[in-house]
Amino acid sequence: MSEQDPARPAATDRAPGYADISPARRVGLLEVAFARINYGFGAMVVVSLPFIAWYARLGQNPFGLVLWSAWYFVGFWVVRWLYRRYQRACARDAADVVLRRWSPLIHGVALVYGASMAVPPLLTAAHATFEFQLLYLVTIAAIVASNSVHASPVLSVFRCFFLSGWGSLTLLVPYSFPGHGYYVMPLALIYILTILRHSAISLRFFVQNVVLQEEAARLAEDFRQAKEQAERALYDKHLFLTTASHDLRQPVHAMGFLVESISRSNRDRALDTALADLRESVHSATQMFDALLDLSRIESGRVQVRSEAVDLAGMIAHVAAVFREEARDRGLALRVHLPPGQAIAIADATLLRQALNNLLHNALRYTRRGGILLAVRRRGGSWRCEVWDTGIGIAMRDGNAIFSPFFRNAHAWGIDSAGHGLGLAVVARCCAMMGARHGFRSREGRGSCFWIHPEAGEPATLPASVRLADPVAPGAVAHGMGTCLVVDDDPLVRSAWQTLMQSWGLQATCVESGGQALHLIESGFRPDVVFCDQRLRSGESGFELLCELLGRLPEASGAMISGELDSAELGHAQEQGYLVLRKPVETAELQAVLGCWLPPPART
Structure with missing residues (x-):
């Protein structure tokens, strides 16, 4: 069994009550009760009109009932004004302040609202018919029943209205129904017990709903915070991988080139197995980098389909x-x-x-x-x-x-x-x-x-x-055919490029900046292939440099090479149709690219 959270009441101890609701929610329930009182004042004006007309038709002077109706009419506008002030106070003040200042006033308004219902029996008991008095009593009973549903969110407010209204009418039953009070009075008392019971049930319904809403809001907030934490952790992980990938890929990239070049120049057959294992290890590290970074990039939600x-x-x-x-x-x-x-x-x-x-x-x-x-x-x-x-x-x-x-x-x-x-x-x-x-x-x-x-x-x-053209099957790179220009600011990587190209029998010139590359071009150097690293220490953009170099070398082919996971410039390069190779570059992939781009060997 799991332990009960001590900060929250056990569900089996008791049903949640009004005191278990937060002050903010209690302010909302009090507003519902206040709005119902305001509506009730207006409804009583409408209800009074048929009774005024009926009383006049009985040949009686309805002046007292007219004043009673006017009282409710004025009360409607006063309560409406108070209700709007209450709404402004809710938006401006703290919940506990609103409850402390407005709760006594709303209880007093409810008391006046209910007590005013006992006025007609006092005015008409000696002059109206039994049917008149009975219809008025039934009408008030219906209004009370309606209020027991809408005003019971704050049970104390409803009881002020109910006991002052229906309680006064019940006390006046002998005076309003002379000769009939012995059976009207029990019905009125039974009605009191029924409505009080019904209002208590309605209150529990409201409170349970409010508690569920608060619990749902708390869970939603917990979920939002957990989601934000997860997204922040995912972003931090993605940022770390993005930042570290370039520096981590550089040595693996160079190692792969060096292993390939050593394998080609090796003359000791005893080293073949060790070199093969080393090549496979580098290959495995490359694939691990690619898979981890690809999965991280996809799960980060930054890939636009x-x-x-x-x-x-x-x-x-x-x-x-x-x-x-x-x-x-x-x-x-x-x-x-x-x-x-x-x-x-x-x-x-x-x-x-x-x-x-x-x-x-x-x-x-x-x-x-x-x-x-x-x-x-x-x-x-x-x-x-x-x-x-x-x-x-x-x-x-x-x-x-x-x-x-x-x-x-x-x-x-x-x-x-x-x-x-x-x-x-x-x-x-x-x-x-x-x-x-x-x-x-x-x-x-x-x-x-x-x-x-x-x-x-x-x-x-x-x-x-x-539309993709059919690629040329490259096979092995032709020895001595073609020249390459490599721009990379890492000396270890440049050395690896140089060693690999030499092992393939190619001429390669490696420089560390765009200035050096442009100087070579201006001096008459005409490479067949240009490879540019994206992140150069001089602050230059590798893609802009590649575009400038290829603009000066219309017969050359070129590609971007980078260890970055996400880069707007690399994405733009791919959209423009440029080839982007990710470090560590597989030597087989590089060989395939060079086989497509370099001129074929001359036939003898």
Whole structure:
């Protein structure tokens, strides 16, 4: 059993009462009672008119009843004026101050309101008929019953009205009903007990509702504060990852380039296994960075989904080109199956490409022999992207749990302990944000098929700017063909670039600032490819520098390289059609890009 919160009364001790309500809520209930009294004064003016006319028709002088009606008419406007002052006081003063100043006055007004109802029997008892007196008594009984519902939120106010009004009428029964008081009086007394009981029940109903409202407001405030704390914690985490990602990625980025260059220049076969393990470790760290930062960026809610027409065939072909070298290094065949015509879908191109990259990387990680197939197939009236592999497969009992963060089954741990269970979680979040369906089929030990099914699109809706050309299969970078210019302010990264390019047989010039790069161009240096880091210590914008360099080098190709998670300039660069590579850059991805951009070797 859980312990009762000592700050709150136990639910089994007693029902909540008026004293359990906060002063602010009591002020609200008092306003309801005051408004009902104000309405009652006006209603009595209307009720008095038929009785004045009836009394006059009986041949009696109605002057006393007219004065009584006028009294209620004046009282209506006075109480209305007081009621508006009360509302202004509620908006201006503290709740306890309002209660202390206005509660006695409202009780007094209720007392006058009820006592004035006993005036007609005093004026007409000796002259009116039995029917006249009985109808008036029934009318007042109906008014009292109505007040017992609307005025009972503050029971003391209602009792002032009721006891002064109906109590006075009950005392006047022998005088108002001569010869009939012996049966009218018991009915009036029974009515007193009934109304008091009913008003107490109504009060409990009001109080319980107010208590529930206060509890709901408290829970809503607790939820709001918890939500703000969670959002603040998520923002702080995102800010930390964003700030730290650049500095953390720099050494991993350089390490990956150095491992690749050492592997190519290594002549000692005894080091092959150690270098392969080191390359795999760097590769695993790179994928962990990407998955963690991608998941953080998506969960932060800062990703803006932009639905547009996407050429699925072109996207699949480009994704395959980026991973083809890695598949070759793993001894796997990477094939692509594309439809003969256009395959258009409505999706966010960035999110869809990210999801396909993760699916293909996942397939490569858990496939030891055989191959991978990327396909775009017709399903109904739309297209579906599929990634097939001949890997270890997945037990169907794991179901959609594989799309949860950090989930890895026993087979996955057995084949590769370097995974982190984040890749498929990113796929699921990307698909959810795009409104695309996703799923998988698998047989343990035989392989799997993961698929993404975006919304169908018409070929006519595809803008020319997003039509993707078929990429050139790069293979290995041609030795001695082409020159590169790299702008990066980190000396370790520049050294790694230089070493890697030399191992590939390429000419590379690395500088640390835009001024040095522009000086080289002005001196006649004409690179085929330009790579610019986004964050330069000189305060320059890497994207603006890249645009200026490519403007002076119309024959060159260029890309942005950055370790930043979110950057408005990088987003703008991608929107403008520039390639943005995220640190740590996979050497296979870089090799694929250079294979597309550098001139082919001359045939001899």
